[in-house]
Amino acid sequence: MRSSTHSLSLIFTAGAVVGATQAQDYSNTLGDPGFTGSYTVGFEVYNDGNGPSLYTTGQFGVSGTGTANIARWDGSAWQPVGGGLMGQFSNAIKAFNGDLIAAGYFDSAGGVANTQKLARWDGTVWHSMDAQSSSFLNSMWDLEVYNDGITGEQLYIAGNYLDLNGNAALDHIAKWDGSSYSPVGGTIGGAVPLIVLDLHVSDIDGTSKLYACGRFLTIGGNSALNIAAWDGTSWTDLDSGLSRPSGFTQVMTMTTWDDGSGTTLYVGGRFQLAGGSPVSKNIAKWDGISWSSMGEDFDADVQELIVFDDGSGEALYAMGNFTMSGTTPVDHIAKWNGTAWEPVGSGTDNTIFGGMVYDTGEGSSLIMGGSFLNAGGLSSSKVAAILMEDTCLADINGDGLLNFFDISAFLGAFTNQDPSADFTGDGMFNFFDVSAFLNAFNAGCP
Numbered sequence: 001m002r003s004s005t006h007s008l009s010l011i012f013t014a015g016a017v018v019g020a021t022q023a024q025d026y027s028n029t030l031g032d033p034g035f036t037g038s039y040t041v042g043f044e045v046y047n048d049g050n051g052p053s054l055y056t057t058g059q060f061g062v063s064g065t066g067t068a069n070i071a072r073w074d075g076s077a078w079q080p081v082g083g084g085l086m087g088q089f090s091n092a093i094k095a096f097n098g099d100l101i102a103a104g105y106f107d108s109a110g111g112v113a114n115t116q117k118l119a120r121w122d123g124t125v126w127h128s129m130d131a132q133s134s135s136f137l138n139s140m141w142d143l144e145v146y147n148d149g150i151t152g153e154q155l156y157i158a159g160n161y162l163d164l165n166g167n168a169a170l171d172h173i174a175k176w177d178g179s180s181y182s183p184v185g186g187t188i189g190g191a192v193p194l195i196v197l198d199l200h201v202s203d204i205d206g207t208s209k210l211y212a213c214g215r216f217l218t219i220g221g222n223s224a225l226n227i228a229a230w231d232g233t234s235w236t237d238l239d240s241g242l243s244r245p246s247g248f249t250q251v252m253t254m255t256t257w258d259d260g261s262g263t264t265l266y267v268g269g270r271f272q273l274a275g276g277s278p279v280s281k282n283i284a285k286w287d288g289i290s291w292s293s294m295g296e297d298f299d300a301d302v303q304e305l306i307v308f309d310d311g312s313g314e315a316l317y318a319m320g321n322f323t324m325s326g327t328t329p330v331d332h333i334a335k336w337n338g339t340a341w342e343p344v345g346s347g348t349d350n351t352i353f354g355g356m357v358y359d360t361g362e363g364s365s366l367i368m369g370g371s372f373l374n375a376g377g378l379s380s381s382k383v384a385a386i387l388m389e390d391t392c393l394a395d396i397n398g399d400g401l402l403n404f405f406d407i408s409a410f411l412g413a414f415t416n417q418d419p420s421a422d423f424t425g426d427g428m429f430n431f432f433d434v435s436a437f438l439n440a441f442n443a444g445c446p
Helices: 404-415 431-443
Strands: 008-013 016-022 025-027 035-047 052-062 068-073 078-080 090-096 099-104 118-121 126-128 140-147 153-159 173-176 181-183 195-202 209-215 227-230 235-237 250-258 263-270 283-286 302-309 314-320 333-336 341-343 352-359 364-370 383-387
Touching: 035 090, 052 078, 052 090, 052 099, 052 364, 068 090, 090 153, 099 140, 099 153, 140 209, 153 209, 195 250, 195 263, 209 263, 250 302, 250 314, 263 302, 263 314, 302 364, 314 352, 314 364, 404 431
Parallel strands: 035 352, 090 140, 140 195, 302 352
Antiparallel strands: 008 016, 025 383, 035 052, 035 364, 052 068, 068 078, 090 099, 099 118, 118 126, 140 153, 153 173, 153 195, 173 181, 195 209, 209 227, 209 250, 227 235, 250 263, 263 283, 302 314, 314 333, 333 341, 352 364, 364 383
C-alpha cells in the first residue's frame, strides 16, 4: 500500500481563497525502506525474459541481502542482481543486445573475473566485456545506444578512462558493437580535468545525432566547449558551447522536448555562458541554431532533466543540488511552467541525481534517485516517485464519491497530522489545508 502526499497551491485575494490548482502526488512505495548507503543515480527498464523490470544503480546497499550498487524492483520490493557490483560505485545501466550493461567504478560484477568498471548481465549471470579497465584512473560515467546510419546500432561508453581493452587510443568516449571496441571520431582534450559525463541521442535539426557533454575544450580535434554533436562522421560545435567566467564548467545532463514551439535540446549542469553570452545559470536550451535562457538562475548544479506528464500535460522537470530558482524555493526539483521554474510540492531533503518515467504499478510515474531520505514529506530512502495527479483529491477514502465519509477521513488525518491532510504541501497543518480541502470538495469529482 503506497503512502503519498497531495498538495494544492492556493491563490489569495484580500485574504480570501479564490481558487486552487493541483500539484504532484509523491509516493514512497519504492523508497520505504528503500536503500542503505549513499545514493541511487541511474535507472533502466530491462527484460530478462520474464517481462520488463525497473533496475537502478548507484552506491547503495540492498537491505538484508548483502549485495550492493544495483537492484531490481520485483513489483513489491528491491531484489539483488547476481551478487551485485562489488566495491565503490556504479554510474549507469543500459539495455543493449538483450543484455543489461553496467558502467562505473566498481571492482567486479558478482565476483566474475575482468568485470571491473564495465560488465554485462544476461538476466542470469554477469559476464566480462573484456574492457581490461583495472586502472584506478579509469571510470565509466554514461552509456547510450545510437545508430549512426553507417555502422548500425552500437553502445557508446563515456567517462574519464584512459584506455579500453588495452588500447590507449580509446579514451573518454568509445563504442562497442557487442564484441569489439572502436573510436568515435577522436577524443576530448583541453587544460581541464577531462571527462564525458552524459550522452544523449536527439534529432532536433531533423538528423539523429549523438550529443556528448562534460568537461572538455576540444573533441575530435575541433574546438567545442563542454558539449558537441556526433553525426556518425564528425564532431561539431554548438555555437561555442557552454562555459562560465571562472572555475570549471561541468555540463551534466541533456534531454529533448517539444514544448509546442519545436523540438529543442535542453541542457543542465554548472555554467553561466552559452555561445559566449550570459544565460540563466546552470540551465539553457539549444534549438539547433542558437542558445537561449530558461527563467531565473538555479543556485547549484542541475543534475537531471526529464519530461513527464503529470496529468496536466507534458512538462520539463529539472533535478539536482539546487534549492532556489531566483527567489523561488525549489528543493532539488522544479517544474518549468513555460515562463518560470516552480516548486514541486516540498521536494526532497537532498540531491536528486537521476530518474526516468516508468509505471511500477501506480500509473505513469516520475521515478527519482539520489541521496535524499525524504521526498514530498514522506520517508523515502534514496528513491521516490511523483505520480500523475489524482482525478479527485478530496475523495480521501477513494470510493469515487464525495460525502461525509471523506470529510471525516480528512479531519481524522488532519488531527493526526497525517501527510495526506497536508493539502498545501508546506509541511504544516493549519487553516490553509482546511480551505484547500474544502475547495477541492466543493469542486467535485470529474
